[in-house]
Amino acid sequence: MKNILITGANRGLGFALAEQFSQVGFKLLLVVRSVESKQALLSKYPLADVLVCDVTDDHYELSLVNWLENRALDVVINNAGSGTKAPTLESTESFFLKKEFNTNCVAVLSTVKGSLSALKRSSAPLIINISSRRGSLxxxxxxxxxxxxxSYSYRVSKAAQNMLSLCLADDLEDFGIRVVSIHPGRLLTKMASKDAHMTPETSAKKLVNLVQSGELKNRDFISLETGKLPW
Incomplete structure (x- = not known):
């Protein structure tokens, strides 16, 4: 059985990813921010392992290392994300940028560092960073x-995450770890764009199919709607 770690697994795309990967036989390791979210997930997936921790907390990386112990991780999906509806210079604030940067970029680094030893134990490890078309420069x-x-903060933080993905791809390929960025599509979620039309379930199924196909290559930036995206 393969193991998958998903951050932000209690709602939206994260919840749909947990559902779809469990259906194809993956062991679920899920990261959420509250005990209530953990209890809700365990009621649906009693065999899952759930870590309660905010991915932006200073102790998150160490908590992840201790939680994973000697397990192997085949797939890590950095799904936890943050957004603010402030699309203009007038409406945006520096606080928004700091918040989104911490969640959408810094927390991704913390997750990768905290799970690196577990990824190295896999025969074909894969890191998937849930990015956005709006992160394309x-x-x-x-x-x-x-x-x-x-918003300014969402676009800037996702662009930063994309650079992080490329840095990780360069650094980790010597260990056989692939790093890819995925735009999940125009999803009907709380952070939906004006042209949103796709359900999280549909997006999750597409990603599961891509993972199982083995077609994802190191440094890919892919839209689940249209294919490859420009960095």
Whole structure:
């Protein structure tokens, strides 16, 4: 049985990913922020292991190391995310950027560092960072986000996460660890874009199929709707 770690697994895409990966036989290791979320997940997935910890806490990385112990991890999905509806310079605040950067970028680094030993125990380890089309500098420069309503803080933090993904891909390929960034599609979630149309369940099924196909390559940046994206 393969093991998968998913952050932000209590709602939205994270919850859908837990459902879909459990259906194809993965052992679930889930990270959530509250005891209530843990209890709700265990009522649905009694065989899952659930860690209660905020991914932005200073002690998160060490908590992850201790929790994983000597287990092997085949897939890590950095799904926990944050967004703020402040799409203009006038409406945005430095606090928003700090909040999104901590969740969407720094916490990804903490998850990877905390799970690295477990990933090295897998025969084909894979890190999936849930990114966004709005993190593409190329698309931003081509005015793809202009008038979209997407916040400064979300775009900047996802662009930073994309750079982190590329740094990790360079560093970890010597260990046989692939690192990919995934835009999950225009999802109907609490952080939905104005053109959202896809359910988290549909997106999760697409990602499961990609993982099982073995087609994901190190340094890929892929939209589950349209295929490869420009960095």
């Amino acid at each position: 190329t698309m931003q420069s081509e005015l793809a986000a202009k008038g979209s309503g997407c």
